Amino acid sequence: MDAFRKAYRSWLIIGLPSLLVTCLMIAFRVVNSMDHPQNSTDFYNFWLAGHLVTEGQNPYSSAQWVSGYPPYLLDITLNPAFLYPLPLALLFAPLGWMSFRAAYITWVTLIQLMIVISMGILLLFRPNPRAKLAFLPLLFGIILFRPTILTLTQGQLSAVFLCILTLLALLWDRGKWFWGGLLLGMLMLKPNLGSMIIALLVTWLVLHRHWKALAGIATTCFFLLIAGLAYRPGWIMEYWHIGSYKLTQTFGSSPTVWGLGALACHRHTTCMFAFGGIATLLLVLGFLWLVLRYKDLAPANALALAVTLTLLVTPYTWTYDQLLLIIPITLVTLAVDRPGGSLPFAAVIFPGIDVLVVVLLIFNVILQVEILNAFVPLVVSGLCAWFLTRPPA
Numbered sequence: 001m002d003a004f005r006k007a008y009r010s011w012l013i014i015g016l017p018s019l020l021v022t023c024l025m026i027a028f029r030v031v032n033s034m035d036h037p038q039n040s041t042d043f044y045n046f047w048l049a050g051h052l053v054t055e056g057q058n059p060y061s062s063a064q065w066v067s068g069y070p071p072y073l074l075d076i077t078l079n080p081a082f083l084y085p086l087p088l089a090l091l092f093a094p095l096g097w098m099s100f101r102a103a104y105i106t107w108v109t110l111i112q113l114m115i116v117i118s119m120g121i122l123l124l125f126r127p128n129p130r131a132k133l134a135f136l137p138l139l140f141g142i143i144l145f146r147p148t149i150l151t152l153t154q155g156q157l158s159a160v161f162l163c164i165l166t167l168l169a170l171l172w173d174r175g176k177w178f179w180g181g182l183l184l185g186m187l188m189l190k191p192n193l194g195s196m197i198i199a200l201l202v203t204w205l206v207l208h209r210h211w212k213a214l215a216g217i218a219t220t221c222f223f224l225l226i227a228g229l230a231y232r233p234g235w236i237m238e239y240w241h242i243g244s245y246k247l248t249q250t251f252g253s254s255p256t257v258w259g260l261g262a263l264a265c266h267r268h269t270t271c272m273f274a275f276g277g278i279a280t281l282l283l284v285l286g287f288l289w290l291v292l293r294y295k296d297l298a299p300a301n302a303l304a305l306a307v308t309l310t311l312l313v314t315p316y317t318w319t320y321d322q323l324l325l326i327i328p329i330t331l332v333t334l335a336v337d338r339p340g341g342s343l344p345f346a347a348v349i350f351p352g353i354d355v356l357v358v359v360l361l362i363f364n365v366i367l368q369v370e371i372l373n374a375f376v377p378l379v380v381s382g383l384c385a386w387f388l389t390r391p392p393a
Contacts, residue, residue: 019116020109027108030152031101042320043155044069047103049082049089050096053231059089060238081242086228086235088189107155114163115142118326121166125173125300126334134333134346141350142326146357150320157190158323165197165303165327172213172299180299181205181216188221192243192316200284200306204291247316255322255373257283258315263371280313286385294389301388304328308381312374319373328384329353335387353380 048068049059057064059082066080082089095103119142123135142148151158164183171180184201187194198217205213228235252262252272261275287309291297297305307324311317329350336346356379360372 019113023109023112023116024105026112026152027105030108031104041154043104043107044100045079045082046084046088046092046107046155046157047095047100049084050092050094050103052082052096053089053093054096058232058238059086060232060235060242079242079246081238083242083246085189085191085224085239086232087224090227090231091189104155108152111152111155111159114159115148115323115326118159118162118166119330121170122300122327122330123334124170125298125331134343137347138330138333138350141329141354144351144354145323145326146354146361147320147323147325151323154320156320156323158320161187161190161193162324162326165307165324169300169303169327172210177210177213178216181213181218182220183216184213185217185220185224188224192247193310193314193321196310196314197306200287200309201303203288204297204302204306207291207295251315253369253371254315254317255319255371255376256314256317257312257374259369259371260374263367263369276315283309283313283381290385290389297389300327300331301384304331304384304388305381308377308384311377312381319370322373322376325353325377325380328380328388332380332383332387335390349383 048065052059052064052068059065062080065082095107098106119138123138147158150156164186168180168183171177171183184198187197202214202217232238252259252267256276257279258272258276261272261279265271265275287305290305291302304327308328311322311324333346333349336349353376357373357376360375364370364372
């Protein structure tokens with residue numbers, strides 16, 4: 001035990017600073033690789049919202065929003081105002097105090113750390129010697145995963161929600177239902193994605209009568225609501241209007257079943273809604289069937305199923321949101337790599353997904369769409385349904 005503690009402390013002393021320096025160097029390289037870092041318009045939106053909050057301004061005001069853009073970015077300003085709930089702008093206020101460049105470097109560093117932390121937590125779900133052999137394939141799979149690259153270069157929120165979800169899975173696995181629920185409520189910072197994950201997991205929680213988790217979700221949502229109202233009482237309607245506008249502008253273009261319906265139906269409205277609606281209904285019924293049939297499903301496995309389903313049926317998601325697939329892909333890899341399982345097959349799962357992403361990218365470029373990326377969560381959902389519902393070895 002003493003030897004283990006010494007080794008653990010040595011790793012902390014040497015490993016953590018080395019990891020931080022590496023992440024910082026990569027962040028500098030990412031930011032410096034751009035002619036104008038503000039061209040990463042996704043993170044610029046988050047930074048600008050936080051910056052406006054620090055000045056007491058309204059991120060939902062089109063005039064104040066557009067005036068915060070440099071002149072050379074005005075021609076690529078895609079959004080007339082902030083697209084997310086006001087509490088998210090409040091959370092970005094510390095970065096809003098910084099210059100954009102310093103904030104961007106800090107944020108890209110944090111993204112990398114959150115991905116590493118998430119991977120470390122996921123490996124705890126199967127703490128055996130064989131799991132260590134899956135580390136390198138998983139690491140290479142994550143590094144080469146296109147959503148990872150997009151999250152870093154665009155400064156998106158996907159890593160935040162990845163970290164939140166892996167932490168809550170660990171808490172629920174340890175029986176800390178209320179604290180995990182508190183974290184799950186944080187997904188309402190991005191309702192288009194979080195509301196579906198929460199709804200699916202609430203179904204599972206009710207089935208197992210984990211009322212403390214539901215109390216945790218409600219507590220977080222209440223405090224997020226109060227925080228936003230304290231800054232700007234009318235923010236909910238302002239957010240609703242801008243969100244509805246954005247959904248109308250982009251509906252049918254996302255890599256989901258709705259996008260596949262738009263592509264298959266040549267954007268014919270009736271056909272597109274019928275395709276997307278039927279596909280969504282069947283997938284949700286499939287999830288309900290799995291959680292009802294396999295009532296002993298582990299919390300992390302239920303989460304993995306909810307994540308893959310959400311990425312398929314939510315009308316407004318993009319390829320960088322598929323970073324959350326790190327959770328189900330890792331859990332599937334660890335489920336395959338168990339006594340009696342095939343280690344070579346486990347080792348090629350994530351690299352195989354990376355190859356699929358590249359193939360889909362080629363066809364997306366030919367068709368000038370992003371819709372075909374919906375096949376990635378579709379494949380992962382099949383792997384989850386097959387491997388994560390099996391009883392533990």
